Amino acid sequence: KAGVTQTPRYLIKTRGQQVTLSCSPISGHRSVSWYQQTPGQGLQFLFEYFSETQRNKGNFPGRFSGRQFSNSRSEMNVSTLELGDSALYLCASSEGLAGSTDTQYFGPGTRLTVL
């Protein structure tokens, strides 16, 4: 099976702009989670989508949003970009059985730079 794919791999934006990142999970996986990695805060959970519904959300402002499509592909959007949004954004894919043992697989990430 193909792994988790993320596009684009690199992005450069300016403050105030918005950005959309895409994640395609492993075939058959219904859960997609998003994480932000920064040198100061480490790896932090943004949100998880399962069967087109947001199942859990981390402690991020409303400028961060996401959605999931019927084919399980997911997008996340960041509006009104701030310098502090510069980070590596990672998406994880799993079968999505909440409360069960469920290995998560990560994509290569999108590196966002906000100038």
Place this chain on the structure above:
Amino acid sequence: GIQVEQSPPDLILQEGANSTLRCNFSDSVNNLQWFHQNPWGQLINLFYIPSGTKQNGRLSATTVATERYSLLYISSSQTTDSGVYFCAAKTWDNNAGNMLTFGGGTRLMVKP
């Protein structure tokens, strides 16, 4: 929520040496994974190990769930083992969905 702590934060080894990385977690878990982050940022799965012991080549891992810790062993280290190692855990709380909580990582440098 669950807290995950890793030690040591930094480790420098000579090629061929062995090492042990530790991960402590504050709550019962139904998922514990070890990852190696490559230079390009991708998290490579090493082990899925909520309990017990597993081995994969020069790497092995042990999780003692009742004592809330996990260990990653690297034997005969190679320069290609360099990078950051993360452990991540998920609790039995169904409201948490699939959320993984990550430790701060151990940055390993293997010198030739």
